[in-house]
Amino acid sequence: MAEILTAPPESDQVSPAKNPNMIVAVLAFAGIVVALMQTMVIPIVPDLPRLLGADAADTAWAVTATLLAAAVATPVVGRLGDMYGKRRMLLVSLAILLAGSVVCAVSGALPLFIVGRALQGLAAGVIPLGISIMRDELPAEKLGSSTALMSASLGVGGAIGLPLAAFVAENFDWHVLFWASAVLGAGAVALVLTLVPESSRRTGGRFDLPGAIGLSAALVSLLLAVSKGATWGWTSGTTLGLFAAAVVILLVWGFYETRAAAPLVDLRTTMRRQVLFANLGGLAFGFSMFATQLIIPQLLQLPAQTGYGLGRSLLTVGLVLAPQGLVVMAVAGLSAKVSARFGPKVTLMIGALVVAGGYLLNLVLMTEIWHLILVSCVIGGGIGFAYGALPLLVMGAVPVSETAAANALNTLLRSIGGSVASAVCGVVLAQMTISFGGHALPSENAFKVIMAVAAGAALVAFVLASFLPRQRGAVAKGAH
Template identity: 40%
Template structure:
């Protein structure tokens, strides 16, 4: 017992390891986006095929994030953290040496398994850190996800110019190998375990509807929203989603406990995550594209990939600062207040982008507002969900929240692509009104997220565990008042 306690004394070492893992995953989310044309040319493929480099990663991460989180709840978060980081390292190595587009897509699927790093990180922080340090640590870790996305956009261009696109994978691979070894050596075993087996049937059902939905959404713009393939995928998702919910509700050992998902705090935060993800990830995808549009189109600034990344660097810094200070602000004002403010800032920034985008400095100011919104909202969502569920369900609850935010981002990016390209100039570039309407849509979604956030009931799950198979679904879900 003494040895176990001694091993857990310095939580700061654990936190450093977790941050390296989260940073590696977040870099892989964004660094590839700006250089897809480079990859397309290097691997002698076409535009429709190269988009699967993004789609494969998105689908894989969405499927594995909640599954790895739930497995970690059951068999140990430290053990599964090593698995998730190991998958990131293997996938990055395969991507770095890939000589064909098929191998690269397969590598991205393997990398997606690393999505489990996020819920496992939040669970380990809750297990290992002093109570007063949890909110701040989760805020910083959550902010790293947004920061990594911004850093990826900044360094992708210079890295490819100086070396090659292969280094977009070599660098995360090196970081991940270091994190994997460090996790195996220094991150302690989980003190909290959920008894029972993994429900393979419901895991397959969840995977099936997610794959159908996300492929349909991500490819709808290319295949046509009314095409047979896209409609069929949406029908499959519409049938399998309620089937999955029904199966989970009737299962003695659910993968995702539907009682947990019905906790008012959990489902309202998840709804905010969907709406916020819609707005946030779309700005990552289309703001650099707007900046790079030639001035001859009547808008845009004609900057390079590298220059657009540098213009958005202040956004990344603001995201990090927002996440770092979120813990202190939450202790004083509550995580709900931070989420409302974060969503409101997102709405303010996107409304500004809609009507004031004629000068580069305006874009920089608005992107700083986005950055603060990302940092505050990511931290607040994670803290609210973690604090509302039993400790034994932290991994799966965090995984589903992350997943829902990702689904929102996929839907938002697809819808925005359709809106922006609905009318094009003779040169093939979108007309300015396409961007204006698209940014306005993002502002409305962010506003909706802020409104929903106002109605989040804030509770804290009891840590009391009642013996028996119903412990999770009964005693552990009893809410208690909380200021978080």
């Protein structure tokens, strides 16, 4: 395999920022705030029909709207960041998050609440924008550990957010959750304004509006089918029609993008071996990461009388998952050191094996709380390795002018992997059931099947990583 040189070209050298540690801390905080936003609604989802006076099928759009908005915003905001300024678009994203939080906080009816959740979803581009700012502003020796921490902030915020949100939901009015999100969002805006500089690196040019509309239509069609397929029926005309529409639109969009003068996504760059397999690996890891967030909460909350459920509260669920976020953060530094010594390809492969090992361990350790804490921490360690390596792989193979867009695409694929995991797990848990108290509950074997599938997804990521080019030393801050 060909080796990738890591010395950046002369034109890609940057002047190190005056306060790199502060910049990293602020950007990581912004990433955690966005991740908190995504998880804070989970404790109140079962109560939304009562709180908002609507049917359960309708209140489910409070989650779906966030998913769709995030999918649309991530690639668009990434490209706009490359064109008009990454800090500027970071501030726009955080301001929209703040606005969405306030809308949710003052809402008392479903339509306004869904609007607020959609606005919150539009902030999903914060993490890839933060990684891209780091590439522009940080000295080379800090880039690996800093981007690993920024990438890991999604897992950190998600793991910490659930117990905090559960505690607030159980002890205060549910609107407090969103006022808290608004305060955090305002804090993130103030810190970015004060401490994060704007890079002079911009591509300029005209925004590819047809490409943005085409990709958005394809993503909305795909994710609607994936997220609503279980409700509508996987063989229903609506579900199959949306899948077909997604395929057709993507084909037309790809044809257009390869001929556009300034495409939203440079498909030629995306098809480079290093970028392609990093993105496919991100898709597989997104599946593996999300699976643990689906099965562990259910195992903890199912009645103990089933023989495999633990009959615990949602607050306990959050406390069990919280250490995973801390492990992801702790592993970020180690991930960067491994990448600097052996290259991010090796780091990604280590992460894949650790995640697979965690799920296989879960097959035999699933009957005690400490079992699930151990398993989630092992999986978190693997995710920390992988999520630290993925942005380095992407940035090592794309020009500086495409940093934000390329990172946004990788983040988007991780999110799609999580959505697919949700659909697959939902099908398995719905089909493999036992009768308990007159209700159908997921069987123990259903959880074991999901664990095996998630382990398989991690091993697929390992195989994909093996096709990556070998690298010497630290990853470049620039690519030709």
